[in-house]
Amino acid sequence: MQRWILRVTGFAVDLFYRREFLGQPVPTSGPVLLVGNHPNGLVDPVLLAKTTSRPLRFLGKAPLFEMPVIGWLMRGLGALPVYRAKDGADTAKNTATFEAVWNALAAGDVVCLFPEGVSHSAPELQQLKTGAARMALGAEARADFRLGVRIVPVGLTYRANRRFRSSVAVWVGEAIEARAFRAAHGADEREATRLLTERIADGLRDVTLNLSSWEDLPLLDLAERLWQPAPGRELPRLRAFAGAVRQLRDRASPELDELGGRIATFHARLEHLGLTLENLDVEYRRKAVLRFVLRTAFRFLIGLPLALAGILLWFVPYRLVALATRFAKPSPDTFATVAILSSLLFFPPVWIGTAWALGSFFGWSIGLAAFASAPWLGIFALDFLEWRREVFDDVRTFFLLTRRTELRRHLRAQRDRLAASIERMARAQKPTDSENDSKTS
Numbered sequence: 001m002q003r004w005i006l007r008v009t010g011f012a013v014d015l016f017y018r019r020e021f022l023g024q025p026v027p028t029s030g031p032v033l034l035v036g037n038h039p040n041g042l043v044d045p046v047l048l049a050k051t052t053s054r055p056l057r058f059l060g061k062a063p064l065f066e067m068p069v070i071g072w073l074m075r076g077l078g079a080l081p082v083y084r085a086k087d088g089a090d091t092a093k094n095t096a097t098f099e100a101v102w103n104a105l106a107a108g109d110v111v112c113l114f115p116e117g118v119s120h121s122a123p124e125l126q127q128l129k130t131g132a133a134r135m136a137l138g139a140e141a142r143a144d145f146r147l148g149v150r151i152v153p154v155g156l157t158y159r160a161n162r163r164f165r166s167s168v169a170v171w172v173g174e175a176i177e178a179r180a181f182r183a184a185h186g187a188d189e190r191e192a193t194r195l196l197t198e199r200i201a202d203g204l205r206d207v208t209l210n211l212s213s214w215e216d217l218p219l220l221d222l223a224e225r226l227w228q229p230a231p232g233r234e235l236p237r238l239r240a241f242a243g244a245v246r247q248l249r250d251r252a253s254p255e256l257d258e259l260g261g262r263i264a265t266f267h268a269r270l271e272h273l274g275l276t277l278e279n280l281d282v283e284y285r286r287k288a289v290l291r292f293v294l295r296t297a298f299r300f301l302i303g304l305p306l307a308l309a310g311i312l313l314w315f316v317p318y319r320l321v322a323l324a325t326r327f328a329k330p331s332p333d334t335f336a337t338v339a340i341l342s343s344l345l346f347f348p349p350v351w352i353g354t355a356w357a358l359g360s361f362f363g364w365s366i367g368l369a370a371f372a373s374a375p376w377l378g379i380f381a382l383d384f385l386e387w388r389r390e391v392f393d394d395v396r397t398f399f400l401l402t403r404r405t406e407l408r409r410h411l412r413a414q415r416d417r418l419a420a421s422i423e424r425m426a427r428a429q430k431p432t433d434s435e436n437d438s439k440t441s
Contacts (some may be wrong), residue, residue: 001076001357002056006049009073013046015379016164016424018204023172023207026052026152031105031139032175035132035200036154037125037208037305038114041337042070042162047170048112048154052388057102057104059097059113059131062089069341073104073356082131098135105149115200124210125201131198136178137185145182153201155207162335165382172192173206176200222263225277226415229289248425259421266414279397280412289398297390303384310381313374317343347374 013019026032034056036048045058058079065081080097083089101111112349113135136149136256153173160166178200184192209220223241248256270276323336324342324343351374359367401408 002341005073005076006046008344009046009340010050011375012343013043013050015382016336016340017043017158017168018165019047019050020167020169021051021172022150022169023107024152024174026054026172027175028052028054028148029108030148031108031147032110033105033132033136033149033151033178034110034154035115035151035204035206036112037156038116038119038159039156039333040119041119041334042073042121043161043336043340044114044156045112047156051154051170051172052110054110057101057109057111059101059111061118062093063087069345075109076125086127098138101135102139104237105135106143106147111135115139115204117199117335125204125208128197128199128201129145130193132200133193137181137189137192137196140178140182141185141422145179145185149178151203152176152267153200153203155204157209162332164339165386171208173203179276201441202390206239209239210246224266225416226263226266226422241422243431244425244428255425259418259425262421266418268410272398273283273400274393274396275400275411277415279393279401280408281356282394282396282397284399284402299387301382307376307381307384310377310379310384311375313351313354313370314347314381316379317346319347339370 010060026034032052032054034048034051036044038044045060047058051227057084058074058077060074060079062081062083065074065079076361080100081093082097083091083093085091104111114133115132116126117131118126136151138147139145152175154171155171155173157169157171158166159168161168176196178196181192181196184195220242221240223238245256316401321339321342324346325339329337330338351371354374355367355371357367359365
């Protein structure tokens, strides 16, 4: 049942967000603890599940199992309850949960948990609970540290977790070997747990931006686009700049405010001109322009009818989801969870009703075809509308820049100066203690 639930919820998450995977592959065999930061409710475990094709054992706070719909999902996923004192639960029940985790790891399974212990909307990693370390060390101790438990940190970075079709980066970090703490565990179990918890926290910081304040996120977003890192290096380089920003923010350095002001001014100028950073490097040649016109006209004529069909099939359930989220008033870290669960509640019945109506009037083959194609037509409509906006932007840019070469040259030079300043600031970042340790080990 877990596989089907993850397929359906994964499909819904992929509709809501654009995903990008970075970093290391999750081990394909052996016992693994997948640990992630937790900024976005029940969306986070779905994204962690997408990092591996292996079955998982999830952990979740006990109150979730008592909630309608969500409780059914948790049980269907085979999740294990975690009992917390702040929920008024009997924490002695966690003995059975730990026992189940140890048995799962001994069997070579993957266990997924969020060591912060709570979903939150803070911009930085929260203080980790010791549960993940205790589970890994406990499983190893039972096998005389020959089990080979690996703890894999996974960072989830949302650009705008409440915005439909925004992006999320899923960054898998270097695995941490639990048996490396064998000597410390033999000397003092509590100290070994503390040390491993700190190592897990360092691993999660390495794959997240870990901002001091949400007000820095727009600055980082603009900096990344100015910096133009190579494909596949966007988030790692952005994290380096985020570390520099954090250090400057802690020192109340005026350098950060000065650079932020320059970036904001440049961005405002581009917006005033109706340009993006990508527009500055476009070169226009006659043959290329002609191919663009012909290709655009063909795609528009073919795609418009399909896009209109997708819009008609998605409009009603889309509006119902918007009303449901407005009525529920979820917190920032649960907004996407409410929206996605509402989608699973509203979209299928509306599509079934539409298929029945079309079948009654035009024949059941038409109705079945409409139901089967509804998800894909909606996705096509989303892509078509985004493509249409890009085409309009390209046409506007063409008429603006083809005769204003001096303006483009000036904007490029300004962009390059800002990128150089960002590069210098990132390189000036002092390495963290964990980075120093990794260099000397």
